[in-house]
Amino acid sequence: xxxxxxxxxxxxxxxxxxxxxxxxxxxxxxxxxxxxxxxxxxxxxxxxxxxxxxxxxxxxxxxxxxxxxxxxxxxxxxxxxxxxxxxxxxxxxxxxxxxxxxxxxxxxxxxxxxxxxxxxxxxxxxxxxxxxxxxxxxxxxxxxxxxxxxxxxxxxxxxxxxxxxxxxxxxxxxxxxxxxxxxxxxxxxxxxxxxxxxxxxxxxxxxxxxxxxxxxxxxxxxxxxxxxxxxxxxxxxxxxxxxxxxxxxxxxxxxxxxxxxxxxxxxxxxxx
Numbered sequence: 001x002x003x004x005x006x007x008x009x010x011x012x013x014x015x016x017x018x019x020x021x022x023x024x025x026x027x028x029x030x031x032x033x034x035x036x037x038x039x040x041x042x043x044x045x046x047x048x049x050x051x052x053x054x055x056x057x058x059x060x061x062x063x064x065x066x067x068x069x070x071x072x073x074x075x076x077x078x079x080x081x082x083x084x085x086x087x088x089x090x091x092x093x094x095x096x097x098x099x100x101x102x103x104x105x106x107x108x109x110x111x112x113x114x115x116x117x118x119x120x121x122x123x124x125x126x127x128x129x130x131x132x133x134x135x136x137x138x139x140x141x142x143x144x145x146x147x148x149x150x151x152x153x154x155x156x157x158x159x160x161x162x163x164x165x166x167x168x169x170x171x172x173x174x175x176x177x178x179x180x181x182x183x184x185x186x187x188x189x190x191x192x193x194x195x196x197x198x199x200x201x202x203x204x205x206x207x208x209x210x211x212x213x214x215x216x217x218x219x220x221x222x223x224x225x226x227x228x229x230x231x232x233x234x235x236x237x238x239x240x241x242x243x244x245x246x247x248x249x250x251x252x253x254x255x256x257x258x259x260x261x262x263x264x265x266x267x268x269x270x271x272x
Contacts, residue, residue, distance in 0.1 A: 006100050017071055025068045032059070
């Protein structure tokens with residue numbers, strides 16, 4: 001069952017709390033309630049006032065230790081939070097929330113001890129013992145969760161912090177390499193596209209030039225053919241003219257012959 005969120009007002013202390021002071025303070029917070037519970041159970045049989053006074057003093061010391069554990073835990077938690085994994089950070093938040101409830105619970109236990117001392121009734125004594133048992137169980141669970149934060153998630157463990165730092169640096173270098181690879185890939189793609197465009201442009205220009213050369217060659221061939229035909233025709237005409245002239249020159253002159261009229265015979269016609 002998750003506890004409801006609880007946020008206490010921020011208190012500015014006139015001094016700085018050193019880092020890694022939380023673990024030694026925790027030993028008192030865990031040991032004192034267990035010791036008080038044992039003493040109270042013994043006092044149920046002994047019923048000695050001195051034992052009750054010792055129990056009350058120990059609870060006061062435990063309350064102060066619980067407040068100290070909360071303050072030192074806040075400092076250590078801030079120091080360890082960024083180096084933890086996402087699961088470790090969630091565990092640390094739950095640890096802090098339970099610690100807040102336990103700090104308030106230590107005050108409630110002291111109040112119930114006072115009430116049980118003032119009100120000499122068995123019901124009040126039983127109620128105090130019940131509150132003390134619940135508080136002690138919460139303290140033991142908090143100690144277990146704190147151990148998991150250290151041994152499972154490496155909270156405030158210098159070696160783990162160094163490894164996390166190295167891992168973070170490696171991730172940054174990997175991200176930089178990925179960015180460089182993506183940039184190089186984009187540049188290569190751009191260069192390929194430019195090369196394709198240049199090749200396409202060159203091929204198009206070469207095609208156009210070849211077509212122009214072919215057209216020019218065709219036109220030149222046509223003009224040459226027409227010129228040759230015209231020249232051949234002119235040559236043929238010239239040869240015809242020269243042949244005609246030569247024929248005229250080689251033809252013999254025919255003398256003119258005078259024609260003598262021939263006498264025509266008249267037919268004999270019978271006369272009567």
